[in-house]
Amino acid sequence: xxxxxxxxxxxxxxxxxxxxxxxxxxxxxxTQCGVTLIEVLVTLLLVSIGLVxxxxxxxxxxxxxxxxxxRSQAVHMATDIxxxxxxxxxxxxxxxxxxSWTSVPAGFSAKxxxxxxxxxxxxxxxxxxxxxxxxxxxxxxxxDNFTITLRWHDQRHRRVDSQGQQNGPQFSTFQLQMEL
Numbered sequence: 001x002x003x004x005x006x007x008x009x010x011x012x013x014x015x016x017x018x019x020x021x022x023x024x025x026x027x028x029x030x031t032q033c034g035v036t037l038i039e040v041l042v043t044l045l046l047v048s049i050g051l052v053x054x055x056x057x058x059x060x061x062x063x064x065x066x067x068x069x070x071r072s073q074a075v076h077m078a079t080d081i082x083x084x085x086x087x088x089x090x091x092x093x094x095x096x097x098x099x100s101w102t103s104v105p106a107g108f109s110a111k112x113x114x115x116x117x118x119x120x121x122x123x124x125x126x127x128x129x130x131x132x133x134x135x136x137x138x139x140x141x142x143x144d145n146f147t148i149t150l151r152w153h154d155q156r157h158r159r160v161d162s163q164g165q166q167n168g169p170q171f172s173t174f175q176l177q178m179e180l
Contacts, residue, residue: 063155066155067154067155067172070131070152070154070172071172071174073130073131074131074150074152074172074174075174075176077123077126077127077130077131077150078148078150078174078175078176079176080123081097081119081123081139081148082146082148082176082178084097084119084123085097085139085146085178085180086178086180088115088116088119089180091114091115091116092116092141092146092180093141093144093180095141096114096116096117097116097119097120097139097141097146098139098140098141099120099124099137099138099139100138101136101137101138101151102136103120103124103137104124104128105120105121105124105125105128108120108121108124109121124137127150131150131152132152132153134152134153135150135151135152135153136150136151136152136171137149137150137151144179144180145177145178145179146177146178146179146180147175147176147177148175148176148177148178149173149174149175149176150173150174150175151171151172151173151174152171152172153170153171153172154170154171154172
């Protein structure tokens with residue numbers, strides 16, 4: 001007897017091995033219990049497909065995040081050199097800030113007496129460091145209107161040829177136009 005005064009004996013006579021009362025059996029035989037190997041494999045396949053899809057989305061999000069970061073860096077760099085040009089208008093109008101796509105930091109001495117040379121040396125070094133070694137810039141002007149263009153290789157954008165084949169990254173471009 002237990003503390004409530006009842007008999008604590010439990011009968012297991014009516015239960016089958018699966019925990020189903022034997023009175024619930026049908027005339028065709030015992031009910032199914034447990035999980036088959038095929039059901040487990042199908043479940044594993046569905047979970048695997050879900051995980052692969054989730055990983056692909058995560059990889060794409062990381063690529064897009066890197067692309068957005070590089071674009072924001074390009075905007076910051078272009079506005080920085082635009083401010084430097086505005087601070088030195090005499091040199092700017094004398095073509096001291098004009099550069100071509102092939103200009104490299106070594107072409108401007110960091111110790112030169114010209115403020116424009118020091119500005120371009122520091123700016124091009126920063127651009128090559130921030131946007132990658134293959135990043136390029138062009139600064140040109142017509143009268144008081146200046147155009148600053150930056151381009152860099154972006155892994156998110158791929159160049160596609162006439163047959164639809166991807167041939168590596170293409171340039172992403174940012175252009176800023178300003179007036180002195």
